[in-house]
Amino acid sequence: MVFTSHEIEQIAARIPDGAKIALPPDYSGCAMAVIRALIRRGAKNLHIVGVPSVGLQGDMLIGAGCVATLETAAVTMGELGIAPRFINAAKQGSIKLLDGTCPAIHAGLQAAEKGIPYMPLRGILGSDLLEHRDDWKRGENPFGEDDPLVLIPAIKPDVALFHVAKADRKGNAWIGVRRELMLMAHAAKQTFITAEEIVEEDLLADEIVAAGTIPGLYVTAVAEAKQGAWPVGLGGRYAPDAAHIAQYYEQARSDDGFQRYLADHVYAPKAAE
Amino acid sequence: MVFTSHEIEQIAARIPDGAKIALPPDYSGCAMAVIRALIRRGAKNLHIVGVPSVGLQGDMLIGAGCVATLETAAVTMGELGIAPRFINAAKQGSIKLLDGTCPAIHAGLQAAEKGIPYMPLRGILGSDLLEHRDDWKRGENPFGEDDPLVLIPAIKPDVALFHVAKADRKGNAWIGVRRELMLMAHAAKQTFITAEEIVEEDLLADEIVAAGTIPGLYVTAVAEAKQGAWPVGLGGRYAPDAAHIAQYYEQARSDDGFQRYLADHVYAPKAAE
C-alpha cells in the first residue's frame, strides 16, 4: 500500500543514512522540502545519484555534510554557473566523486529497471572518466569484430526522491514528459514523492492522463507539499525563485554564509514548509 | 519533413519487398488498411517482427504469400485460438520461423533504440528457443561469477507500421499508454502510421497530451484511415468486429476459403477503405 498522508518530516525519516538516493536536476521536479528536512534530521553518508546531473539539491546536501559519495554527470546551477558547496567539497576532497556522463547514468538505471546486471554503451572509450571508474568495464561486441564497448553496471538506488504536480490516493503520480522520473521510480527500491496536490480522482482512469503517470505500484509514499520544489521551479506550475537562488549562490560561496543560509531557510521554524 | 497527406496505397508502395517490418498485436493499434494494400500490391519476402506477437495482420500476410520470415513470440487470434494461415505455413515449412519470447523482442528493439549492438537478458537459458536462434548468443555477466546470460542482438526494423487514434500535421502521433509503439518508432529506420483522424492542433503543445505522443521526428509518413484498424479494434475508439473476425477464422482454415476472403475483403473495390 502507498501512503499518501505522510508529512515531509516522515519522508525524510524514512530515507536512511547511507542510502543511495537518485535525484533529478533542477528542471525536472525536485522535492526541495524533503531535502531541507533531510538536512534538519542530520542525514549522513548519502550516496547521491544525479539523474543525470544535480543542482541546488546536491549543493545543499553536500554543504550540510550529508553526502559521502556523489555520482553524477555534472553539478550545475544553470546560468549562475558553478555550484559553490560542490566546488568547495571537490577541492577539499571531502566527498567521493564518481564523475559520469548522462547516457551512462540513464543506461545504468535502465539496466536496473530491466533487472539486468549491465548495459553496453557506445562512446566513453578514451575519456578519462573511464580511467577513474573502477565500476565500469571495457567489453567487446560479441556480434562484431574488434568493436570495443563500455559496460555500465546497473544503478539500483535505494531511494528515488522527486516532486510532481499531482498524485492521487493510490500513489499514482503524474509526471508528463519527465520520463526520467519514471525510470528512477522503476529502478529504485523505494520511491518517495512530494506533490503539489493530492487529488481524489484516479490518475490512471483516463488514458490521456495515464500516459504521463507513474503507477502507485512503484511508489512507497507520497506527501503533499505546496510549493514543494521551491526555490527551484516546477515545469508548468511555477518558475524558479531566481532572486532567492541568487542569494543562495552568494551566501554559499563562503562557509559562514552557507551556515547563515541554513539557519535562515532550513533550520528556521519551517519558514518554507 | 513528415507527409500527412498520403493515401493508404502510397504507404504500401513505400514499404519495399524484403523489408523487415515491425507490427503490433491485435490490441495495440494495427494499420489493417495498409496490410490489405500490401497484399493488393503483392508485397513479397517481408520479414515480420511481432512486437511482441502478431495476430490477424500476420495471418493475412502469411496467407497471401507476402512473408518470408516470421520473428515473433507468438501468433494468436485471441479467444478464437490459433491463426489458421500461420499454422498451415508452419506445418508446410513455407516460411522461416524465428520463434522468440516477448521480453527478448522488446530488448532487441530497445537495443536498436539505444544504438547498442545487443542487450543482455535473464531467463531463456535451457529453453529450446535458444537452440534454434543462431542470432542469439550466450554470455557471461562480467560483473558476477559463473552467471550466464543471453545476449539479444539489436532488432532494427526497416519499417514500423501501426495505427493510432490521432496524428497532427507535423506527424506527431498520440499513442497513450501504448509505449511499445513508441519503442517501435524509435527503433525502426522508417515509421509509417495511419490515424483515425489528422488534427490541426499540435499534439506536443499541451504536456498532458504530449506525454502520450510520438514526436514527428521519428515518423516518415502518416495517412488518414477512418476505421483503419478494422476488423481488429482500436483501444478507446472501437471494439473488434468479432463477427467478421470469426468469419475470417472460418474461411482461412482452408486455402480456398482464404482466397475467397481475399477476393471479397481485400481485392474487392476497396470495400473496406
Next chain:
Amino acid sequence: MSDCKPEELLIAAIADMLTGLRHVAVGNSSPIPGAAALLTRARSKGELRVSLLGSRKHTAFTDGGKELFDCAAEGRIDAFFLGGGQIDGEANINLVGIGEYPQTKVRFPGSFGSAYLYYLIPRVILFREEHTDRVLVPKVDFISAPGTSPANVYRPGGPHALVTGRCIFDFDKQAKRFTLRSVHPGHSVQEIRENTGFDFDMPASVPETPTPDAETLALIRGRIGEEIAETYPAFAARVFAAA
C-alpha cells in the same frame, strides 16, 4: 455445496494459492486465473495488487509492452500463470508445437513471455483445464521454458503448482517432480493416473479439493463476476450468467 461449478472450484482453489501476496499478474486469455486473482484481491482488502493484462481497468502499466517483463525481472510480481500445449513431469512447458521443430505436425501459438517469466516470478502456477495424456506428457517435444534450471542460472522463479480440470499437483523443485495435492470432487486418483502421461508422487491418502464456502461463492458470483466481465464477457456470461 453440490451446485458449485467446476470453474468456481478452480477460481477458489487458485485464489487460496495467492493469499498474502502483494502483486499478481495475469496474462491474456486467462479468465479463471484472472477471476482467482480478483477474488484474492477482494478478500485482501486492497493489499493485493492485480495486473490483469487485456483489462483497461485492472492494469496499472503505463510503460508499454516491456513493463510486465521489467517488473517481473525486478521482483515486483509475486505470482503469474502459464499454460502449455504440452506439460511434462519435470514441469517443462511447450507452447510451440508437436513434432520436429520448425516443421511441427501440430503448431501452438508460440512461447509468449514464458521463456522469461517462468524464471523470474517466484510463484508460477501452471493452469490447463484439459487434463489428458495428450497435454500431460512424459517429455515435451519442445521446451518453451524449462521447469528447473542448473544452480548457476539466475532463477528466483519457477513452477509452484499445476492446476487442471481434475486435480492440483504441487511441484518439488529439488526432486523435479509433481506430487498430487488434491483431487477435485467427482474425480478419482485412478482416473488421474490414467489421464496423466507423466509419473508423479502422491501421499497415502489424497484429499479432495475443497469447495468454496457460501461466502466465497457469493463473492465469486457477485463482485468477481462483474469485475471479470469487463475483460472476459463471454466467460462471465457463460459461468455467472452476468455480462
Next chain:
Amino acid sequence: MSDCKPEELLIAAIADMLTGLRHVAVGNSSPIPGAAALLTRARSKGELRVSLLGSRKHTAFTDGGKELFDCAAEGRIDAFFLGGGQIDGEANINLVGIGEYPQTKVRFPGSFGSAYLYYLIPRVILFREEHTDRVLVPKVDFISAPGTSPANVYRPGGPHALVTGRCIFDFDKQAKRFTLRSVHPGHSVQEIRENTGFDFDMPASVPETPTPDAETLALIRGRIGEEIAETYPAFAARVFAAA
C-alpha cells in the same frame, strides 16, 4: 555592417555551418548556438528540426532524459554543440577540472553528455566565447571526451569546428589539428597566436569572418530574438533588447 554585435556575428557564422542539416540539438545554457540553430531553421523553411534543450516550445522529446542520447546514437541528430573549461589542440575537451583529479584545484560542473555525444553526432561544433590560453591549452588536464579515437572505436561523430569570440577553427580528424578558418572583424592573427595555447595550422592568407547581411541581421533581431527569449530571456534582453 559595423553595427553588428559580436553575438550576432557568432550566431550567423554558426548558422552557416548548419545549413542543409535535418536535425540540430542544442544543450542547456547555450543561447548563441541555440539562436544559430533557430536562424538556420527559419531559413530552411521548416526543413531543419531543432531540439533546444530547456525549451518547452522548441523541443519535441517525450521519452525523458535518455531520448537525446538514444536519438544521437541512432544517427538522428546531425549537429550538436560542446564547450569546455579547457580545449586542447587535438580537440580534447575538459569539463571536469584543472589540476589532479579528483582533488582538482579548479572544478568545472562535469562532463554532462560529452563523453557520448562527441562520438556519435557527426558535426559537433565546439563553442567557447572566451579565447585565452587559459581555455585553449596545449593539453587538457582531464579528457572528458577525446577529439579523436583509434580506428576500431565506433565513432561516426566528432569535432567539426571550434568557434570562439575571436575566430573560427576547422578541425582535421586525420591530422588531429585545428586550422584557422577566419578571424572575426576587429581581431588579428597575431592576437590569436598570442591567446591560443596550442599550435594550429593556417592558410597563407586568413579571411575575415563574414558579417551577416542585412536580411539575416533583421531575421536575428526579429523572429530569432523572440524565439530564443522563451528559453534565454536575459540573453535576449541584453543582446536584442527583447524579452
